[in-house]
Amino acid sequence: MSSDMQQAKRPVSAVLAGPYGHPFHPILVTVPIGAWVAGSVFDIASHVVDDPVFLARGAVWLIALGVLGALAAAAIGLLDLFAIPTGTTAFRTGLVHMSLNLVVTVAYAINFWWRHAGSGPDGAVPAGPLLLSIVSLVALAVSGYLGGKLAYHYGVRVADETTQATGYHR
Numbered sequence: 001m002s003s004d005m006q007q008a009k010r011p012v013s014a015v016l017a018g019p020y021g022h023p024f025h026p027i028l029v030t031v032p033i034g035a036w037v038a039g040s041v042f043d044i045a046s047h048v049v050d051d052p053v054f055l056a057r058g059a060v061w062l063i064a065l066g067v068l069g070a071l072a073a074a075a076i077g078l079l080d081l082f083a084i085p086t087g088t089t090a091f092r093t094g095l096v097h098m099s100l101n102l103v104v105t106v107a108y109a110i111n112f113w114w115r116h117a118g119s120g121p122d123g124a125v126p127a128g129p130l131l132l133s134i135v136s137l138v139a140l141a142v143s144g145y146l147g148g149k150l151a152y153h154y155g156v157r158v159a160d161e162t163t164q165a166t167g168y169h170r
Contacts, residue, residue, distance in 0.1 A: 018076075018157075020159065023076075023080060023157040023158075024076045025077045025080050025157070026151065028069065028072055029069075029073045029077075029147070031066070031069030031070075031072070031073070032066040032067070032069040032073060032108075033144070034066075035062045035066035035069060036062070036063065036108060036133070036136070036137060036140065037137065038062050039058075039063050039066065039133065040134065040137055042055040042056070042058045042062060042125075043056075043059050043125040043130050046125045047125070052124040052125075053121055055125075056121030056124065056125050057120065059115070059125060059133075060115045060116055060121060063108050063111055063112045063115070063133075064112050066108055067105060067112060070101065073101075074101060074102070074105065077101070078098070080094075080156065080157050081094045084156055089154070090150060090154040090156055093146055093149060094150055096143075096146055097146040100139055100143035100146070101140075101143050103139060104139050107132060107136040108136055110132070111129055111132045111133060114128070
């Protein structure tokens with residue numbers, strides 16, 4: 001295994017980013033992903049129920065929870081990015097992944113502000129914020145694909161193959 005690959009598998013700080021083979025970033029991203037997907041479900045559901053206000057309000061707070069979770073995941077993800085040698089395909093993929101996630105997080109922060117402006121939700125979620133949520137989710141899916149590529153294809157922050165093979169001995 002090359003030294004670049006070995007470097008990408010080791011944390012910059014095991015205390016902050018998680019120990020070897022057990023990164024914190026993948027578990028932290030479940031918070032914003034779950035919150036934002038649930039928020040979109042609430043958005044759509046607000047158009048099919050008789051009293052949509054509770055769903056529209058719930059979506060606002062799910063968006064806020066997602067933004068806070070994304071900031072925590074981004075901080076740890078940045079540490080993982082620092083472990084990847086610069087100039088590599090994995091590093092460039094990591095930069096695109098990070099950039100997309102930052103754009104998505106800003107889009108959701110704007111969406112929160114947009115929905116929370118004035119007196120807040122008073123009916124079904126308007127078309128503009130709903131469309132922004134859907135576009136943001138699509139961008140998040142693309143970024144998630146790239147994050148999966150970093151872990152599963154390039155092995156970033158994953159135990160090396162020799163360590164992985166120990167799980168297959170009888």
